[in-house]
Amino acid sequence: MERDRKKLVEEVQKDVEKTEKARQFKPTLLSQTVFLGTLGVLFIIPVIVGAYLGKWLDEKLPGYAIHWTISLIILGVILGAINVYIFIRNKI
Numbered sequence: 365m366e367r368d369r370k371k372l373v374e375e376v377q378k379d380v381e382k383t384e385k386a387r388q389f390k391p392t393l394l395s396q397t398v399f400l401g402t403l404g405v406l407f408i409i410p411v412i413v414g415a416y417l418g419k420w421l422d423e424k425l426p427g428y429a430i431h432w433t434i435s436l437i438i439l440g441v442i443l444g445a446i447n448v449y450i451f452i453r454n455k456i
Contacts, residue, residue: 402451403452407444410440410441410444411437412440414436415436415440417436418430418432418437421436
């Protein structure tokens with residue numbers, strides 16, 4: 365019981381510190397631009413890697429098709445969205 369109470373107090377203290385830090389932080393245009401640029405990079409890198417890897421796989425397999433390219437681009441979009449979600453969740 366005492367351990368649960370200590371854990372609750374620690375979590376509340378962390379939330380209070382996070383709230384105070386958020387009040388003191390005044391975002392500038394530069395910091396917002398960097399934040400949005402980071403989101404863009406986190407999203408687009410998996411898409412580009414998927415496109416290049418898919419194109420390479422399609423060229424290596426007999427009978428050139430775009431099945432791997434399309435599949436890996438879609439996978440890249442999903443991974444990019446997960447990257448952005450995790451980044452925003454950890455940032456806030």
